[in-house]
Amino acid sequence: MKKSILMLLFSALLLFLIPMHTHAASNQTKIILDGQELSLPDDVEVVNVRNNIMIPIRVVAENLKFNVKWDQETQNVNIQQGSNALQLTVGKEQAKVQNNTVKLNIAPQMIKNTVVVPIRFVSEEMGLRVGWSNKDKIVTLTSSTSLPSTPANGSDEITNLVHDINYANNQLVVSLDHEVTPIITTLKNPERIILDFPSTNFGNMGQVPSGGAIGKLDTSDFPNVTEVRYSLFKNDPAQVRIVIELNNVNSVNYTPQTIAGKFILDLSMVNDPAPPTPVNSGKKIVVIDPGHGGSDPGTISFTKKPEKHFALALGLKVQALLEKEPDIELIMTRETDIYPTRSERVKLANDLKADVFVSIHGNSVTSAPQVSGTETFYYQRESSKELANIIHKKLIKALGFKDRGVKNGNYQVIRETTMSAVLLEIGFLSNKLEEEAMMSETNQNKAAQAIVDGIKEYLKL
Known part of the structure; x- marks a missing residue:
């Protein structure tokens, strides 16, 4: 009797100490290829990393039948099927596809000494369609031309x-x-x-x-x-x-x-009934467009400030000066931190039959913070080129930044507007010294006056 009780207690202790895998296996993510569930080894884990399904390269090789080579020294994974070739690197969100560099949603990772790769990227690059049922935790792969389907309750299909x-x-x-x-x-x-x-x-x-x-x-x-x-x-x-x-x-x-x-x-x-119409038809209509705004920050400066704030600050200074000009009717595309679309900015200026359109921006090359200078863009029209040359010359003289020239640029707000239109890149916010100069009230006032003087000279006022 004592022996039986001891054996029963020992069995219960073993059950308590040995990890239970059955429940985990029943909830494990399944992979279905062309309607057939892949048989995954018990030690293989399909993981979800930041909403990206990742599979061990062992699954790629053994179940999807791709040729896989792993280089421990370089941490490179080379995957090939026929003429299709991929190269992925652990920890890097860039991959090589047929020698072309593409960006990944997530980098391959090393988890529990196993390299895992994003199944969607690998499979789609190899010609498979990929589906995912979050409810049933099922990855669906299909190599045919039919749409991927995910079984749900035996009969329902998600296309x-x-x-x-x-x-x-x-x-x-x-x-x-x-x-x-x-x-x-x-x-x-x-x-x-x-x-x-x-x-x-x-x-x-x-x-x-x-x-x-x-x-x-x-x-x-x-x-x-x-x-x-x-x-x-x-x-x-x-x-x-x-x-x-x-x-x-x-x-x-x-x-x-x-x-x-x-x-x-x-x-x-x-959200406005109609664009404003100038009362005095003899005035010249000028539209000032502080770039970006609202949900569109533009580029980010050296000290992590959004371009939209610089553009608006300078635009408001131009506004204050132009409102003093009796022969100019001024319209602003924005006066606060909102985002009119580029199409809306163009439509506003065209509907007004404006004489001049000036878009204000700050430049950036984050990979080369030493780059500096002022450049001004126009699109094809000679009238726009003339306006660009006049304003650009005055900005260079006022600010003393490097002269990067007047250029023909294919930007929507100067391409689709029908009047003389320019886009000003005042300076490089990615350059530490130039950003500091551009953010100063003194230099913004100088730039604003240069823009106004250029507009007046062009309009012969």
Whole structure:
């Protein structure tokens, strides 16, 4: 009797001490290739790193049948299948594809003495389509021309997956497995744009709404957008719905397009009834455009300040001077930290039939902080070239920065405007000394006066 009790206690102790793997294995990520589940060894772990599914190179070699070579000294992974060749390096977010350098979402990593690589990148570069079911933890690979499908409850199929939703610069960007055209509708009171993606579910996203819940994007930087929300609107078949709710907008136009697996909805919103019309038709109309603004910081200076603040500070100084000119009607594209799109800036100037358009910017080459100087851009028109030469000459004289010349530049705000238009790169914010000079009130006042003097000379005022 004592022996039986001792054996029972010993067995219970063993059960307590030995790690249980059965539950972990049942929840392990599965990989399905052309409808067949890959048999993964027990010691192989498929891991999720920052919402990127990573697989050991052993899986790539043994199960996907790619030729894999590992160089311990250089930490390089070379993967080849036929004429397709990849080279990845542990810790580096750049890879070589057929000797071309491409950027990775995440670098290969060494985890528990095993090199893991991003399955989506490796598989797609080798000609496989990749799908991901966050709910069922299933990676679906297909080498055929058919769309990837993920089994759910035995019969349901997901033909497309959303991997990221982003809103910035008046653009909604949805990253998808493959091209899909959403059904777009609009509703009033409040103004809404609704996008329904058929046969689509959520894939490998950071925040996936579950069970009818609604996910939302942070739109606090966009005053014309109340919110962007998304949800799984239907289950059978799956359908993702995205709603853009607008705020204080009189009208909105949108242009859909698909580029490299991303669906992009470009919005153009009008929240003013019409552009202002000068009362005195005899005045010259000047549009001053402080670059960037709001959600678009522009470049970042040597001391980590956004270009948009410099552009606005200088633009407001130009405004103060031009408002004293009796023969000039001044219009600003922005007077606060907001982001009018480039198309909106162009439309404003063209609708006004302006005489002069001046866009203010700061330059940057972060990889070469020694680069400095002022350069001025125009687009093709002789009138714009003349305006550029006059303002540029006065800026060089006022600031004493290196003269980098007047150049023909293909920038939208000077290309699509119909009047004399220039884009000013006052100096290099990436240069420590030049940034310091550009940020000083004294030099900003000098630059503002030079711009105003140049505009007046060109207009013969």
